[in-house]
Structure formats: C-alpha cells, structure tokens
Amino acid sequence: MFKNKAKTGNNLKEKVSPKNFTKNPIKGTKFTVMISSAKGGVGKSTFSINLLFALQKLGYKVGLLDADIHGPSLPKMIGLNERPKTNNDKFLLPLEKYGAQFMSLGFLVDEKTPMIWRGPMVAGTIKTLAEKVLWKDLDFLIIDMPPGTGDTQLTFAQDVKIDGAIIISTPQELALMDVTRGIQMFNKVKIKILGLVENMSFFKGDDGKSYNIFGEDGVEKTAKEFDKKFLGKIPINTELRKSADLGLPLTYKKPDHEISKIFADIALKIKQDVL
Ligand SMILES: Nc1ncnc2c1ncn2[C@@H]1O[C@H](COP(=O)(O)OP(=O)(O)OP(=O)(O)O)[C@@H](O)[C@H]1O
C-alpha cells in the first residue's frame, strides 16, 4: 500500500513539474495575452474587453477570445448575437465589431452548430477554440479565461503558446489567497506574468470620498511579495459596468473617460513589456 502511495506521488510530481511542453501558437496573431483569475467574478471579462479597445486606441489590430465555455459573457458585452461563418467547415471566422475581432462559444450554441464543434464540444473545447479560429492579422489576441486554476486552465496553458498573462483580483483577502495559486500555476507552465491588476479597488462616492469596500492595496502588496509588476487599480464604477451591459465598452465609447485612461495606461505598460 505504501509503495502504491509513493508511486502516485511520483506520477503527480511528473504531471505538475516544469517541463518543455509543445505549445502551439495561435495562428493569425502576433501576441497572445491571457486574462486570468483564480477566483470568479472579479472582473476578468470587463477588464478584457476594455483592455482590448485601449490597445486598439494605441493603433493595434485586436481580437478577443472568450474562453469561458460555461458562462460566456462576450456576446452581451459586445452586443453581438450572430452565428460565425466557417471556412469549408474547417475553421471558424471571427465576428467583427468596432474594428475588432471576436470569438465566443456563446456565438455557437444550438443545433446549427458547425460540424467542427460537435465532437470537440465535450472534450478540449477551449483548446479547439484556440486552434480553429481564423484570426486575421492581429497584433494582440486577448483571451478571457474562465475562473480557476483547474485542469482546463492548466491544459490550455500547457498546449497553447501564450506570450503573457495578467492576473486580476479584488483587494479582498479571500481573492488574494487565490492570486497566489494563479501565480504558481503560471510559473509551473512557464508563462510570463505581465502583471497584476486590482479591480474594484475603491468606490468614489458623490461626496468625493473614496471607500475601500474590498480592502486596501492588497493586490499591490501581493505583486511586491512575488516580485511581479503591479499594472494598476480600477475603481468600482457604474459607467464601466453599464457600458459592458449595453454592449458598448467604455474604452471604445469614451476613450477620454477617467477609467479609460487607467486602461490606456495599462495598455501602454503591456505594449512596452511585450513588444
Ligand atoms: N470595476 C468595476 N466596476 C463596476 N462593476 C464591475 C467592475 N468590474 C466588474 N464589474 C461587474 O462585476 C460583475 C463581474 O464582472 P466580470 O463578469 O467582468 O467578472 P469575471 O471575473 O469575468 O467573472 P467570471 O469569473 O464569472 O467570468 C459584472 O456584473 C461586471 O459588470
């Protein structure tokens, strides 16, 4: 019995220890940036879409892959509900809006689903999304990940060539504990962490005061602790939330808004780091 236990231990070690994975680059894009968080609901999707248009404002061709197969939020956030066309039933053509390219499982879910989806729908869906979309001449592809550091994320991170990851968190202690797990996951699969972002940092009331609803400076401290870059703080903002609900992202609609400027600053940092 003891022997078996030791064997399992070794197997596990082998499974998670750093090694050289065969990572396939996503075709049609120069840089692939993954937006991730171990905890759900911290603002990955909101961040992804607004970063996308902040990068577009810098003059880049951008695309967004919504890899959240269980709860795709892109169709609503971008106000798109068309079915993507296929190229000879082999590749999916991304949808286009506001000059950017988009793909989400949310665009593809009924019996009219193209052939290439029926089998892979069950296994390796995210991986298929990464391989079967015909992105056109992108500078940046942003991947909005589902929450967590489970098998799905790990497999994806091992198989697909990612140029960098951004970890989103709120300053809440519970969320910060998960940030540590996220950092460890990316270290394991040798993906460069471009930096950490604190979302829902504070709320500025009508009285002009800032309220630290989820705590204070937690993400910045965590970034320091792990020697990672801190990319910025995004406050709780009604307009940011509403614009995502309306399918008209704030950084696209109002690039001069104070929140859009925070995204512009983060986009610039990413540009400097990746290029
Ligand atoms: N800075 C913010 N200010 C106000 N509302 C926000 C902010 N960031 C996110 N939200 C809102 O919080 C909710 C969760 O955000 P979002 O869907 O972006 O999180 P997520 O991390 O992608 O969630 P999931 O883990 O389920 O994919 C949404 O209703 C969104 O509009």
Ligand SMILES: [Mg+2]
């Ligand atoms: Mg999401």
